[in-house]
Amino acid sequence: MSWEDDHKAEHGKLGTLIWLAGGIALFVFDSSGPGLFSWQAFVFLAVGMFASAIVVGGINYFIQRRIANFIVASMDEATDLNQVRRKTILVGYVLLSLNLTIAIVFLLWVYNSFFWI
Numbered sequence: 001m002s003w004e005d006d007h008k009a010e011h012g013k014l015g016t017l018i019w020l021a022g023g024i025a026l027f028v029f030d031s032s033g034p035g036l037f038s039w040q041a042f043v044f045l046a047v048g049m050f051a052s053a054i055v056v057g058g059i060n061y062f063i064q065r066r067i068a069n070f071i072v073a074s075m076d077e078a079t080d081l082n083q084v085r086r087k088t089i090l091v092g093y094v095l096l097s098l099n100l101t102i103a104i105v106f107l108l109w110v111y112n113s114f115f116w117i
Contacts, residue, residue, distance in 0.1 A: 015056030016049045018103035033115035060099045
């Protein structure tokens with residue numbers, strides 16, 4: 001496996017964890033929908049974790065690759081590496097919060113489209 005394949009897999013893991021934790025919480029605390037121990041919850045969680053890994057991971061991988069290409073293209077020999085390092089850390093935190101936001105919004109959107117009455 002190349003480093004790029006490993007990087008793609010890492011993007012899918014966070015989407016899957018958010019899907020499972022958030023999905024379980026939604027089924028436990030939402031009294032209008034089916035309970036946690038129903039076949040709807042099982043199918044929602046089982047199929048959704050793969051879909052979330054593909055959709056959320058793919059979107060975040062695409063965004064991160066575009067930002068990385070932009071940063072590399074904007075660097076030249078006279079670039080201060082400390083300044084680049086600080087900007088890269090800031091961009092990393094923004095991308096992490098964006099990843100979490102996309103995963104949570106995707107979970108709530110799918111849950112509401114299936115179980116909201």
